[in-house]
Amino acid sequence: MSTAQFDPARYKAEQRQSWNAASQHERDRMPEIRLTVNGRQERLTVKNSTLLVNALRDQLGLTGAREACGVGICGACTVIVNRRTVSSCLSLAVLADGAEVLTVEGLSDGDRLHPLQQAFLEAGAFQCGYCTPGFLMSGVALLATAEDPSEEEVRHFLVGNLCRCTSYQEILSAVMKMKEQASPDWLQPRGGLSARPPA
């Protein structure tokens, strides 16, 4: 009785081929996710590989979160997911399924700025403004959750946000100025921008 000869090289090649096919299939799957963004229920069809920053910008038109470094260093893409700051350039959109997401567009109430936005404006805490949405989201998250943070703690919390125009001192002043007025409600959307296009 003859048995087919086992060929380890061929076996490995077949395994690799089927693994590649499966992973490509997984990458191309288009799951539907539901999430609440700035108080609005949204339903999105995304790839498994779609980043949260791209889903927000490209599918919802929420361009406040910017992808700058793309590797979790600069903080320009910071949004709040389930009350915690995340780098949306490192977060898969599918992992936000069922989550509550707050972006910088959800801070204002129509044309009325959020108190921290107003403080940034008064302190001149930006120049080009590229980093500003990320700093605002980090500042809101910190002030809404920390009780009476010291200047050192604020500096430490904001270490993940970079400003290329070096407005750090003004940003720090604006955040420190608002710490008395902050409340946990700051993690709730306040109405959003009036310019936000209808769903």
Ligand code: FES
């Ligand atoms: S773009 Fe996400 S941390 Fe820089």
Ligand code: FES
């Ligand atoms: S204001 Fe320009 S990067 Fe911060």
